[in-house]
Amino acid sequence: xxxxxxxxxxxxxxxxxxxxxxxxxxxxxxxxxxxxxxxxxxxxxxxxxxxxxxxxxxxxxxxxxxxxxxxxxxxxxxxxxxxxxxxxxxxxxxxxxxxxxxxxxxxxxxxxxxxxxxxxxxxxxxxxxxxxxxxxxxxxxxxxxxxxxxxxxxxxxxxxxxxxxxxxxxxxxxxxxxxxxxxxxxxxxxxxxxxxxxxxxxxxxxxxxxxxxxxxxxxxxxxxxxxxxxxxxxxxxxxxxxxxxxxxxxxxxxxxxxxxxxxxxxxxxxxxxxxxxxxxxxxxxxxxxxxxxxxxxxxxxxxxxxxxxxxxxxxxxxxxxxxxxxxxxxxxxxxxxxxxxxxxxxxxxxxxxxxxxxxxxxxxxxxxxxxxxxxxxxxxxxxxxxxxxxxxxxxxxxxxxxxxxxxxxxxxxxxxxxxxxxxxxxxxxxxxxxxxxxxxxxxxxxxxxxxxxxxxxxxxxxxxxxxxxxxxxxxxxxxxxxxxxxxxxxxxxxxxxxxxxxxxxxxxxxxxxxxxxxxxxxxxxxxxxxxxxxxxxxxxxxxxxxxxxxxxxxxxxxxxxxxxxxxxxxxx
RNA sequence: GGGCCUGUAGCUCAAUGGUCAGAGCAGGGCGCUCAUAACGCCUUGGUUGGGGGUUCGAGUCCCUCCGGGCCUACCA
Numbered sequence: 001x002x003x004x005x006x007x008x009x010x011x012x013x014x015x016x017x018x019x020x021x022x023x024x025x026x027x028x029x030x031x032x033x034x035x036x037x038x039x040x041x042x043x044x045x046x047x048x049x050x051x052x053x054x055x056x057x058x059x060x061x062x063x064x065x066x067x068x069x070x071x072x073x074x075x076x077x078x079x080x081x082x083x084x085x086x087x088x089x090x091x092x093x094x095x096x097x098x099x100x101x102x103x104x105x106x107x108x109x110x111x112x113x114x115x116x117x118x119x120x121x122x123x124x125x126x127x128x129x130x131x132x133x134x135x136x137x138x139x140x141x142x143x144x145x146x147x148x149x150x151x152x153x154x155x156x157x158x159x160x161x162x163x164x165x166x167x168x169x170x171x172x173x174x175x176x177x178x179x180x181x182x183x184x185x186x187x188x189x190x191x192x193x194x195x196x197x198x199x200x201x202x203x204x205x206x207x208x209x210x211x212x213x214x215x216x217x218x219x220x221x222x223x224x225x226x227x228x229x230x231x232x233x234x235x236x237x238x239x240x241x242x243x244x245x246x247x248x249x250x251x252x253x254x255x256x257x258x259x260x261x262x263x264x265x266x267x268x269x270x271x272x273x274x275x276x277x278x279x280x281x282x283x284x285x286x287x288x289x290x291x292x293x294x295x296x297x298x299x300x301x302x303x304x305x306x307x308x309x310x311x312x313x314x315x316x317x318x319x320x321x322x323x324x325x326x327x328x329x330x331x332x333x334x335x336x337x338x339x340x341x342x343x344x345x346x347x348x349x350x351x352x353x354x355x356x357x358x359x360x361x362x363x364x365x366x367x368x369x370x371x372x373x374x375x376x377x378x379x380x381x382x383x384x385x386x387x388x389x390x391x392x393x394x395x396x397x398x399x400x401x402x403x404x405x406x407x408x409x410x411x412x413x414x415x416x417x418x419x420x421x422x423x424x425x426x427x428x429x430x431x432x433x434x435x436x437x438x439x440x441x442x443x444x445x446x447x448x449x450x451x452x453x454x455x456x457x458x459x460x461x462x463x464x465x466x467x468x469x470x471x472x473x474x475x476x477x478x479x480x481x482x483x484x485x486x487x488x489x490x491x492x493x494x495x496x497x498x499x500x501x502x503x504x505x506x507x508x509x510x511x512x513x514x515x516x517x518x519x520x521x522x523x524x525x526x527x528x529x530x531x532x533x534x535x536x537x538x539x540x541x542x543x544x545x546x547x548x549x550x551x552x553x554x555x556x557x558x559x560x561x562x563x564x565x566x567x568x569x570x571x572x
Numbered sequence: 573g574g575g576c577c578u579g580u581a582g583c584u585c586a587a588u589g590g591u592c593a594g595a596g597c598a599g600g601g602c603g604c605u606c607a608u609a610a611c612g613c614c615u616u617g618g619u620u621g622g623g624g625g626u627u628c629g630a631g632u633c634c635c636u637c638c639g640g641g642c643c644u645a646c647c648a
Contacts, residue, residue, distance in 0.1 A: 012648050055647060124646085135646045154646070162573095162644080216576055217643070224575065229645065260648065307577095307642070316645095338577080339642075380585090381578050382641055389584065392597060400610060408607030415606075455585075459596080466596095466611095473604070473612040481606095492606095550608055 002300055003042045005289050005329070006033045007268045009305035009313075010050040010095065013074050014059045016081065018356045019385065020340040020347040023373040024306035028335065028454055030087045031374055032302065034508035035449045037088075038528045044289050047082070048093035048271045049075045052240040053260040054135055058175060067239045071096055081357045085366045086511045091278065093271030095263055100270035104241040104263040105248070108189075108233070110324040112249035116192045118230065119250065123185050125153070125165050129178035133186065133236040134165075138175060141168025189243065189250065190230040191262070193319045197228045200318055203330070211379075213307055214334045218314035231316060233262040265317035269328070293327040302333045302452070310336050335452050338378035342385050343568070355385070355567050363563060367510040368394050368552070374509055375458035387564040391555045398510070402465045402502065403551035406517060408472065409495035410547040416481050417489065421497075423541030425490030434471045434494070438464065438501075439532045445505065461505060468498045496521065496545065497536040501529060513551055520548035 008029035011017050026047060033045035051071040060070035071094070079092050094100070111117050125134050139153035144167050148156055152174070153165030165171060172179045193200075204218050222228050234243050240257025244250075269290050276285040288295030303313055313334060321328045340347065347354035360369050372390050375397070376383050413422065427435070441464050448457035472495060481488035503517035504526050518526055522544050529535035539545075 014648080050648070053648065133646095137647055155644095165646095213577075220575060220643075221645075224644075231645070235646080259646085264648085308648080311643085311645075312648095341641090376584075383584085386583095389597090393584085395608095396597065399608060404608055404610050406607095408611075410607095412606040459586085462596080469611050470613095472606075476604075476606085478604090478606045552608085554608065 001040055001042070003289075003298060004033075004036045004044070005296075005299050005301040006036070006043060006045045007301075007303050008045075008047045008089075009303070009309045010048045010264055010267060011078060012053075012055065013049045013051040013071050013078075014055045015074070015349060016077065016356045016358050018342075018347040018349060018354045019360060019369065019373060020342070020354065021306070022085065022357060022369075023340050023377055024337040025304045025309075026082065026087050027085070027370065027373055028337070028377060028452070029304035030085075030089075031454065031508050032304070032335075032449075032452055033088055034511065038504070038507065038526075039446075040528070043090070044272060044275075045088060045090045046093070046268055046271045046275070047087070047089045047091075048095055048267045049078055050260060050264045050267070051075070051094055051096040052237075052257065052263060054138065054235075054237065057237065057239050068096070077358075081361065084361045085357065085370065088511075091271050091275030093267060093274040095260075095267040095270070097267075097270055097274055099273045099277070100263060100267045101241050103270045103273070104258055104266050105245050107266055107320050107324055108243070108258065108262075109248060110326060111191065111320065112189075114323060114325055116195065116319075116323040117233075117250070118190045118192055119187055120190050120232070121185055121187050122232075123183050124236070125171070125181050126184040127173040127176065127178055128180040128182065129176050130173050133184070134173060134175070134181075136165050138173065139165045139168060139171050139181070140174045141171035144169055186236055187252070188232045188256070189234045189253070191233045191316070191319060191323070192230050193228050193315065194230055196319045196323055197222065199322055200228065200315060203318065203322075204314060207334075210334055211336055213338065214310055214314065214336045217307060217310040217336075221311050221315055228315060233259045235259050261312050261316060262320070265312065266320070290329050291327055292329055296329045299329055300333070301329055301331045302335065303331050304335050305337070307336050307338055310334070333452075338380070338382045340373075340376075340378050340383050340385055343387070343564075344384075353568075359567065363559075364555075365512060367513045368398065368555075371398055371458075371510055374454055375462075377454040379453075379455055387560045391557075391560045394552070395554045397462055397465075398513075398552040399554045401462065401469065402506070402513075405465065405468045405472075405502075406499050406520070406548065406551055409468075409492065409499060410520065410545065412478065413492045413496060413545075414547050416478075416485075417492065419545055419547060421493050421539045421541050421543040421545065422489035423493070425484075425486040425488070425493075427490055427494060428475075428487070430471065430475055431490070431494050434467060435533050435536065437467055438536075441467070442505065442529060442532055449508070458509065461509065464505060465502060468495065468502070471495075471498075493539070493541065494536060497539050500525075500538055501532070501535050504528060504535075516548060516551065519546075521545045 006029055009025040033043050036043045057067050060067035063070055075094050125139055127134050136153035142149045143151035143156040155162050201222050234256045237257050241263050243253040243256040272286040272289055290296050321330055342354035372393055445460040475491045477488040477491040499517055500521045500523050503514040507514035
């Protein structure tokens with residue numbers, strides 16, 4: 001029995017996320033949270049929307065809405081989609097919450113008082129027509145290197161040369177197209193990460209069990225070139241956490257907000273506080289997860305994220321925590337993911353390429369997506385979604401191997417006995433061998449789940465499903481029943497109990513189907529199995545069940561072709 | 573440019589430096605008939621991207637070349 005704090009990288013507010021985003025953080029985090037709860041651990045699973053920053057402002061403007069309204073609306077949309085995918089957050093917060101405003105300012109103040117924040121005067125491009133400073137990539141112009149006329153201020157996409165916005169020929173605002181740009185001086189706060197480099201490096205060096213993807217990115221940023229650099233944590237924007245506030249250890253920062261990457265990870269903590277507020281609990285309820293001086297010392301904290309998020313979670317956020325010199329909980333394990341590509345290219349939010357969360361749910365139940373995405377999670381390298389692979393995997397694994405198993409057992413029992421667990425007979429050697437094999441594989445499955453080795457866990461689970469079919473085939477109760485109904489009864493009793501066992505073991509991956517399996521078995525007992533031999537006696541002779549409808553309908557070729565066409569190009 | 577990851581069967585992926593490189597799917601054959609034309613058994617298929625090196629032994633370590641991907645700090 002442990003206490004496990006789980007956070008998923010928080011999705012940006014600006015639109016509906018695609019399957020690549022989903023499989024890179026929220027979905028595996030949910031798998032782990034569900035598993036940990038099933039094992040009896042106390043779990044706090046936190047996610048939120050990341051709402052600040054330039055893209056949110058621009059998306060709101062495009063939608064013709066005040067940014068606060070836009071974010072509130074999109075938060076609702078994302079929350080509903082998360083529920084649709086059965087993401088079991090204890091709380092789905094908002095980085096624009098009052099809690100996060102206060103806590104972000106608290107951290108900034110503590111860092112300032114500890115001498116870890118400096119002011120830097122810099123020159124930035126200001127667009128008069130847009131009345132705002134422009135981030136480098138929101139400035140377009142002609143590349144001085146290759147002549148490409150849509151080069152961005154940070155890099156030319158055509159020749160990949162790194163650029164400074166002032167390098168561009170004929171620069172213009174990417175927002176309005178205006179060429180009325182000027183360079184203005186502005187002052188910003190910088191987090192002095194350089195002075196924390198030693199502490200952070202020592203901390204990372206101690207994390208020898210982390211995925212290589214996580215540590216290699218962290219070490220690259222720590223050691224590359226001149227090493228870890230100080231980082232600007234404020235921006236000239238209206239939408240965000242105000243930098244100037246009563247008690248702030250600096251002056252003259254009116255009109256500026258904290259950079260989203262400063263306040264977004266703090267939202268993990270704030271969202272837990274939001275959870276305490278929403279459930280009518282006091283501060284101690286969330287502090288026991290986050291303050292090592294208030295009960296969090298024995299918490300295991302695991303983060304999930306795509307590889308693009310790794311630098312912020314291995315360096316910037318820890319710098320914030322460590323630099324505060326307050327006893328906040330640091331992450332214990334970071335599970336990071338590569339990217340999921342879509343049919344030979346990248347998923348693209350801007351181009352609407354690929355399958356987005358709302359579209360996915362509109363064509364198939366969540367379990368189909370959960371199974372495919374998790375069993376193909378991009379753990380070691382980038383992975384690829386193709387409709388052919390999706391159809392083949394889902395039809396084989398879910399419909400043929402698992403769904404059909406449930407179907408054949410329940411229908412046979414109903415036909416030859418009744419819709420109750422048949423009594424009589426005893427487990428023969430074949431059954432005992434099956435149980436021994438299940439014992440081994442179930443323990444292996446647990447090992448993979450605990451190590452958050454997702455593909456391996458999925459493979460083991462599938463193997464466990466297959467054992468049921470192998471057993472039935474060799475036991476052949478349909479033949480035995482003709483001469484020895486009692487022996488057949490024992491086989492069927494085992495089969496029905498397997499359905500319940502499979503429901504419990506599969507629930508973290510496919511929660512809806514698992515619930516239907518348990519309901520069909522008229523079983524409330526979803527307890528994680530101890531010894532398998534014991535778990536397979538949960539449904540005693542005489543226990544009623546209901547033969548369920550088809551658990552997973554197969555994806556037809558025509559459907560697959562239709563979807564492949566629909567999602568190939570621009571999002572409707 | 574620099575760094576990191578990656579390349580294994582038609583496809584998706586496994587293999588602490590140590591039996592003959594293994595699974596699943598697809599393909600082929602056989603069996604079964606309870607089941608969603610489902611299930612089971614058997615089976616074809618590989619110069620582990622190319623080349624060189626270290627080693628008693630290399631998919632694994634080193635060098636090099638080729639291909640794919642990611643990151644490179646102001647999108648998040």
